[in-house]
Amino acid sequence: MATNHGIINELSRSYAMELETIQNYLANSIDLDGVRAEEIKKALLRDIEEELGHARKLGNRIKVLEDRVPGSLDLHRTQRYLLPPNDSTDVIAVIRGVIRAEDEAIDQYKKIIKMCDPIDLVTQDLILEITAQEQAHRRQFIGFLYEYERGEAKRLTAAAA
Numbered sequence: 001m002a003t004n005h006g007i008i009n010e011l012s013r014s015y016a017m018e019l020e021t022i023q024n025y026l027a028n029s030i031d032l033d034g035v036r037a038e039e040i041k042k043a044l045l046r047d048i049e050e051e052l053g054h055a056r057k058l059g060n061r062i063k064v065l066e067d068r069v070p071g072s073l074d075l076h077r078t079q080r081y082l083l084p085p086n087d088s089t090d091v092i093a094v095i096r097g098v099i100r101a102e103d104e105a106i107d108q109y110k111k112i113i114k115m116c117d118p119i120d121l122v123t124q125d126l127i128l129e130i131t132a133q134e135q136a137h138r139r140q141f142i143g144f145l146y147e148y149e150r151g152e153a154k155r156l157t158a159a160a161a
């Protein structure tokens with residue numbers, strides 16, 4: 001199989017992003033306080049399972065494409081906006097952070113989808129499936145945002161259409 005290093009690099013980047021997302025979803029799912037946080041914490045725990053599945057699929061694909069899977073010290077970190085907020089009851093900061101993380105994941109996957117066409121349709125198929133799940137995560141948190149900032153949530157819904 002002809003190995004495309006550009007695609008493998010972007011798959012590795014997505015792999016790092018998924019793992020960083022898991023770390024911050026986990027931290028927020030434990031750290032948030034208050035009655036209003038309970039549903040958010042449950043949703044984060046559910047999404048962690050799916051993000052771990054994404055990381056596993058990406059790692060397997062990198063391996064099949066004849067490269068090595070990076071360990072922790074080779075993983076880039078950027079998600080300052082999703083660290084547990086100073087105020088542990090600031091549910092809306094976490095909701096906004098999740099929407100941004102999902103947006104960034106979707107943008108990165110769209111980039112890979114374009115790169116794969118037409119040279120690696122198997123990777124493209126895998127990424128399309130993952131992207132659909134990220135869109136569902138995003139939409140769920142936009143639903144949570146409706147409760148707090150209806151105007152902002154409506155704008156974000158329109159932006160995705």
Ligand SMILES: [Fe+2]
Nearest residue numbers: 018050051054
């Ligand atoms: Fe994911």
Ligand SMILES: [Fe+2]
Nearest residue numbers: 102133134137
């Ligand atoms: Fe996600």
